[in-house]
Amino acid sequence: xxxxxxxxxxxxxxxxxxxxxxxxxxxxxxxxxxxxxxxxxxxxxxxxxxxxxxxxxxxxxxxxxxxxxxxxxxxxxxxxxxxxxxxxxxxxxxxxxxxxxxxxxxxxxxxxxxxxxxxxxxxxxxxxxxxxxxxxxxxxxxxxxxxxxxxxxxxxxxxxxxxxxxxxxxxxxxxxxxxxxxxxxxxxxxxxxxxxxxxxxxxxxxxxxxxxxxxxxxxxxxxxxxxxxxxxxxxxxxxxxxxxxxxxxxxxxxxxxxxxxxxxxxxxxxxxxxxxxxxxxxxxxxxxxxxxxxxxxxxxxxxxxxxxxxxxxxxxxxxxxxxxxxxxxxxxxxxxxxxxxxxxxxxxxxxxxxxxxxxxxxxxxxxxxxxxxxxxxxxxxxxxxxxxxxxxxxxxxxxxxxxxxxxxxxxxxxxxxxxxxxxxxxxxxxxxxxxxxxxxxxxxxxxxxxxxxxxxxxxxxxxxxxxxx
Numbered sequence: 001x002x003x004x005x006x007x008x009x010x011x012x013x014x015x016x017x018x019x020x021x022x023x024x025x026x027x028x029x030x031x032x033x034x035x036x037x038x039x040x041x042x043x044x045x046x047x048x049x050x051x052x053x054x055x056x057x058x059x060x061x062x063x064x065x066x067x068x069x070x071x072x073x074x075x076x077x078x079x080x081x082x083x084x085x086x087x088x089x090x091x092x093x094x095x096x097x098x099x100x101x102x103x104x105x106x107x108x109x110x111x112x113x114x115x116x117x118x119x120x121x122x123x124x125x126x127x128x129x130x131x132x133x134x135x136x137x138x139x140x141x142x143x144x145x146x147x148x149x150x151x152x153x154x155x156x157x158x159x160x161x162x163x164x165x166x167x168x169x170x171x172x173x174x175x176x177x178x179x180x181x182x183x184x185x186x187x188x189x190x191x192x193x194x195x196x197x198x199x200x201x202x203x204x205x206x207x208x209x210x211x212x213x214x215x216x217x218x219x220x221x222x223x224x225x226x227x228x229x230x231x232x233x234x235x236x237x238x239x240x241x242x243x244x245x246x247x248x249x250x251x252x253x254x255x256x257x258x259x260x261x262x263x264x265x266x267x268x269x270x271x272x273x274x275x276x277x278x279x280x281x282x283x284x285x286x287x288x289x290x291x292x293x294x295x296x297x298x299x300x301x302x303x304x305x306x307x308x309x310x311x312x313x314x315x316x317x318x319x320x321x322x323x324x325x326x327x328x329x330x331x332x333x334x335x336x337x338x339x340x341x342x343x344x345x346x347x348x349x350x351x352x353x354x355x356x357x358x359x360x361x362x363x364x365x366x367x368x369x370x371x372x373x374x375x376x377x378x379x380x381x382x383x384x385x386x387x388x389x390x391x392x393x394x395x396x397x398x399x400x401x402x403x404x405x406x407x408x409x410x411x412x413x414x415x416x417x418x419x420x421x422x423x424x425x426x427x428x429x430x431x432x433x434x435x436x437x438x439x440x441x442x443x444x445x446x447x448x449x450x451x452x453x454x455x456x457x458x459x460x461x462x463x464x465x466x467x468x469x
Contacts, residue, residue, distance in 0.1 A: 001137050001152060002063050002096070007145035013070025016089055020069055023093025024062070024100070029335045031101030036328030043324045046106050055106070056157035058099035063150040065092035067142070101328075103153065108327035110164055111309070112316035116389040123309040127302050193319050196385055197326045200315070201333035203377035204308055207273060208337030209344075210369040211301040213362055214277050216345025218294035220354065221283045262386045263379050269307065270370055272300035277366025284356045308334070311382075314389035397422075400467045407467075408451045417444045421457055422464050 003021045006014060035042045045051055068088035071081060111119060133152075140148055248265060276297030283290045312330050316323035344362070352358045401422055405415035420430045431441050454460045 001134060001149045002066070004134070007137065007140055007142055008063070008066050008149065009070035010142065013066075016070045016085070017066070019089050020062075020066065020093045020096070023090060024096040025335060025339050027094050027097025028101050029097075029332055029339070031098050032104070032328045032332040032335060035101060035105050036325045036332065039322065039324035039328065042105070043109075046102065046109065046324070051102060052106060052157060052161060055099040055102040056153045058095045059103060059153035060150040062092045062096035062099065063146060065095070067146060099153070103157070104331055105324060105328060107160060108312070108316065108331070109323065110160060110167075112313040112323055112327070113167065114313070116310055116314065119310050119313045120306060123306040127306065193315065193322065193326065196315055196381060197329055199377045199381045200308070200311060200330045200385070203333075203373050204330055205333035205337035206369045206373045206376060207301070207304055208334055209341035210273065210277050210337075210366040211297065212338035212341030213345045214280055214297045214341075214366055215294070216342055217280055217348065217359060217362060218290045218297065220345075220349045221290040262382060265307070266379070266382050269300060269304050270374055272296065273304065274367050274370040276300050277370060278363055280363035280366065281356055281360050284359055310389065311385045314385060318388040397464075400464050404452070404464050404467050410448065410451060414444055414448050414451075417441060418448050418460070421445065421448075422461055 002008065003017065003024070006017070009017050035046075065088045069085055069092050071085045111122060114122065137145060137148060276293060279293035279296070282288060282293060308330075312327060315326050319326060344365075348354060348358050348362060398419065401419040402415065404410075405418060410418060416434065417430060420434075427438065427441055427445075430436070431438050434441075436444075449455060449460065452460055452463055454463060
């Protein structure tokens, strides 16, 4: 809201708004990298009340500082006003970037606890509500717009903390042990989450760069000239498309009958993203507006955003010990890509004649970035990421395993080994995963069979399937 609308500062304050945005996005990127690098130290601090409250207050304060920053540079400004504007510009950008990075980290930790279906719904509803609020934002005056934007992080912080407290209360009431998740032990298994993090980070960076480059040029072609309300309604229209796209993504990710559905979904998204970039020269070649191709580009990117949220949260859910690092590094790529795309777009708009000779190479660049995405994040990476997702079916099966373990008095280690065997893991995998010897795993398996009164792995699975979760 703050950076996509001029209501707060007006047209004359747009240079200051751009400067605040650049400072904010660079500070956000640095914050995300630092939190990811020092995730073990930062994770306990992020959970503290001071960090939660402070990030919301700082984000709101950064918005309230914008009217002061917008007074620079003014023809009638005194030296004192000029200095105050510079200070307000810097403070607003730094406060916005740091607080946004902290807030996103806290939100990522919370949302990664949910199932795939819930995460998809949260992301889709979030995009829809954002577009609806953006439409409402366009009807306000400068003062009301500033207060409205500043209130959003405070309200969001309250909602986030309410959900977190509810989750903690539910976990305290529930007498079942939490699902056991062990970090990979072998060098090969250690490389898998690192590789997935890098692949997701590159994917978000490349697609974000292509999308922001296209968005910057589409706006220059006439979207912004239509007025803030029209621009907002275009955003809302794209959000409706996102609603349908999110439904398809949800069905594809939670479907067990069509394992290749996520792959098809990924290919379709890449096709629409490439199409949105390739249509960049169309408004300069034919007497058509930029509204339709811009809406297509925006909707495709938001659908990809929903898919990326789901995959990121799935990886964080599977590897809780490094969830903060995974989330922050991927989000850093998500921040860096649009920054580069915006800078390239601004260069084309402000430093060139902005004709077909400049726009056509940008379209080619966008298409190349999308093609590079399919190489950076392959279908094999997608299959591995989808396999990590905490779907409702997987959660129900885990609940059944825990229920059987509780009823037959299995120890914590026996519960862990029984769950892995029930999920089809062989003895060598469990031995490597849990850093146990082959004889220790075999002994645990014999004790599990004795306590359950079964004689084979199939009988154990049948017993678990009959259990009511």
